[in-house]
Amino acid sequence: MCTTAAAATARNVRAEPRVRLGLPDTVDVVMLQGEAECFPDENVPADAADAYTATFGWDPRVEEGSHLYLRVVPRTVYAWRGTAELRGRVLMRDGEWLD
Numbered sequence: 001m002c003t004t005a006a007a008a009t010a011r012n013v014r015a016e017p018r019v020r021l022g023l024p025d026t027v028d029v030v031m032l033q034g035e036a037e038c039f040p041d042e043n044v045p046a047d048a049a050d051a052y053t054a055t056f057g058w059d060p061r062v063e064e065g066s067h068l069y070l071r072v073v074p075r076t077v078y079a080w081r082g083t084a085e086l087r088g089r090v091l092m093r094d095g096e097w098l099d
Contacts, residue, residue: 002052005040005066014038019072028081034074041067 003009013019013036021032039048041061048069053059060067077092091098 001070001072002060002067003070005068007068009070010038010068013068013070021072029079031078032072032074033076033078034072037071037073039069039071041069044069 017035017037019032019034019036023030023032039045041049044061048071049059049061052069053061060069073095074092075095076090079091
């Protein structure tokens with residue numbers, strides 16, 4: 001992920017790296033809980049920045065102002081489709097995939 005360095009998201013993640021992400025929408029949901037690592041645009045590994053640009057068609061490195069790249073390492077993954085509460089939706093716990 002990438003955001004401007006001055007954004008509320010950047011400030012919040014710097015203060016508290018534990019994050020929860022809901023992807024992609026409210027019907028078919030994958031929820032990740034994990035920890036974010038922050039990389040200012042001048043310190044992001046070139047291969048990671050290149051992969052970001054290839055995936056999203058936007059290169060923050062050529063924009064004005066500072067940006068912050070975020071890499072989230074998932075610790076727990078939940079998934080469900082069309083129903084908010086289903087048993088057995090935990091797919092990962094403590095960074096380990098469940099069977």
